[in-house]
Amino acid sequence: MFVSLVVGTVGRTEEVSRLLDSLARQTCQRFEVIIVDQNPDGRLEDILHRYAHALQIAHVRTECRGLSRARNIGIQSCVGDVLGFPDDDCWYSPSAVDYVISAFRRNPSWDGLSGQVRDAQGQASAARQAKRSQLVDRRNAWHTGSSVSLFVRREVALRLKGFEEQLGVGAGTPWGAGEETDFILRGLDRGFLFYYDSMLTVFHPQSVTQYGRLSWGRARQYGAGIGRVMRRHRYPARLFVLECTRSAFGSVIALAGGHPGKARYYLSALAGKLLGWFSGE
Numbered sequence: 497m498f499v500s501l502v503v504g505t506v507g508r509t510e511e512v513s514r515l516l517d518s519l520a521r522q523t524c525q526r527f528e529v530i531i532v533d534q535n536p537d538g539r540l541e542d543i544l545h546r547y548a549h550a551l552q553i554a555h556v557r558t559e560c561r562g563l564s565r566a567r568n569i570g571i572q573s574c575v576g577d578v579l580g581f582p583d584d585d586c587w588y589s590p591s592a593v594d595y596v597i598s599a600f601r602r603n604p605s606w607d608g609l610s611g612q613v614r615d616a617q618g619q620a621s622a623a624r625q626a627k628r629s630q631l632v633d634r635r636n637a638w639h640t641g642s643s644v645s646l647f648v649r650r651e652v653a654l655r656l657k658g659f660e661e662q663l664g665v666g667a668g669t670p671w672g673a674g675e676e677t678d679f680i681l682r683g684l685d686r687g688f689l690f691y692y693d694s695m696l697t698v699f700h701p702q703s704v705t706q707y708g709r710l711s712w713g714r715a716r717q718y719g720a721g722i723g724r725v726m727r728r729h730r731y732p733a734r735l736f737v738l739e740c741t742r743s744a745f746g747s748v749i750a751l752a753g754g755h756p757g758k759a760r761y762y763l764s765a766l767a768g769k770l771l772g773w774f775s776g777e
Contacts, residue, residue, distance in 0.1 A: 497597045499527035500576030500650070504566025505584035506534035506666070513543050518587035518699075520550040524594035528552040530573050532566040534559075534666075562666040564675045568658035580647045587699045595696060596647050607688035608632075608648040608680070610641050611696025621702045632680060632690035634729075638722075640692035643676035644700055648683075648690075656682050663721055670771060672717025674725035681729045707757030712764040719743070719765035723772025740769055 501519070505512055512531075519529060529551055533540055536559075544555055558569055567581055578600055582588070599609055610632070613622040624639040632640045643659075656679060661667060664675035680690055704711050726736050747762035 497526065497578065497601060498576045499578045499580060499593055499596060499647075500530060500570075500574035501527055501580045501582055502530045502532065502567050502570030502574065503582055503584055504532045504534065504563045504570065505540070506561070508584050509539055509543060511585035512540060513546075514587050515582060515584060516543070516547045516551060516553075518589075519593075520547060521590045522588065522593045523591050524597060526597065527593050528554060528574075528576060530554045530556060530570040532556045532558060532570045534561055534566055562661060562664060562668060564659035564661045564664040564667060568661065571653050571658050574650060574653075577650055578647050579650055579653050581643050582698065583644045583700060585701055586644050589697065589699070592696075592698065599693065599696070600647075600649070603691065605689055606691050607652045608646065608683060608690035609696065610647070610680075610690065610692050611645040611698060612694055613642045613645050613700050614697050615702050616699065619702075621700050626692055627694060629694045630692050632684070632692050634681065634684060634731075636692070637677050637680050637684070641676050641680045641690070642698075643679075645696065645698040646676055646680075652683060652688055655686065663724065670717060670768075670775075671721040671724045672714065673719075674721030674772075677722075678725045678728070681725070704761070707755070707761050711757075711761055715761045715764040716768035716771075719768025720772040720775075721768075723769035724775060725772070727773045727775070736769075736773055740766055743769065 531544065531553060533555060544553055547553060554573055556569060556573055596609065600606060612625050615621040622642045626636060626640045659675045660678050662669050663671045663678055665672055683690060743762045743766035747759045750758035750762060
């Protein structure tokens with residue numbers, strides 16, 4: 497079994513080096529790395545040259561922007577039996593690829609596998625992650641399917657035609673998140689089987705380190721993506737209201753604790769969710 501890792505990247509260099517360094521240290525080297533380079537310059541040339549002897553790297557240049565578009569371009573170049581989608585600022589433990597290959601070999605009925613996302617200190621860096629291993633369904637897809645820890649069989653990605661390009665970071669739309677959940681939900685609708693393994697971990701920095709204008713705008717975009725996907729996949733209104741209540745409650749708690757910036761972050765997420773839900777399908 498062979499793995500293809502699709503990495504969309506723009507604006508980062510040191511983080512890309514960290515990812516490639518972690519891949520060069522893998523105990524199992526049965527994988528390729530597809531770098532989908534969205535930079536207008538050649539900032540990655542020296543980095544990729546430095547790892548060319550240690551890794552099987554395909555460097556794909558594109559003028560298209562958006563993480564989902566980058567991943568879809570990369571999918572078309574993959575030769576692996578299983579595809580993974582690490583962000584350019586992720587990194588893997590040395591046994592990660594071996595773990596993924598072994599899991600798919602032991603479980604031939606699985607079409608997709610996902611795991612936890614943690615930072616360098618071992619703290620969860622994706623919101624509301626499930627603590628126990630379980631099959632993925634519509635109920636739990638929102639906290640068992642981060643794209644950076646998602647691995648799928650190649651035929652699944654091809655049959656689903658990749659990720660929805662109107663969703664996700666850099667899409668040029670208000671919908672700045674939700675592409676991985678949309679992907680999984682479409683897969684579930686087609687009868688594919690996804691499993692969440694709490695023992696599988698991919699590392700990623702915390703998405704929010706301080707609360708200010710940048711984080712508020714990002715929260716609104718992320719929330720809009722969530723609302724959009726919930727409406728598109730016909731979630732009951734009561735579940736959407738519950739999702740909004742979490743943001744509202746988070747804002748109240750933050751404000752009561754003397755954290756107005758954090759309170760505004762939750763309110764921005766709430767505004768985004770409302771925008772996504774009421775924007776139609």
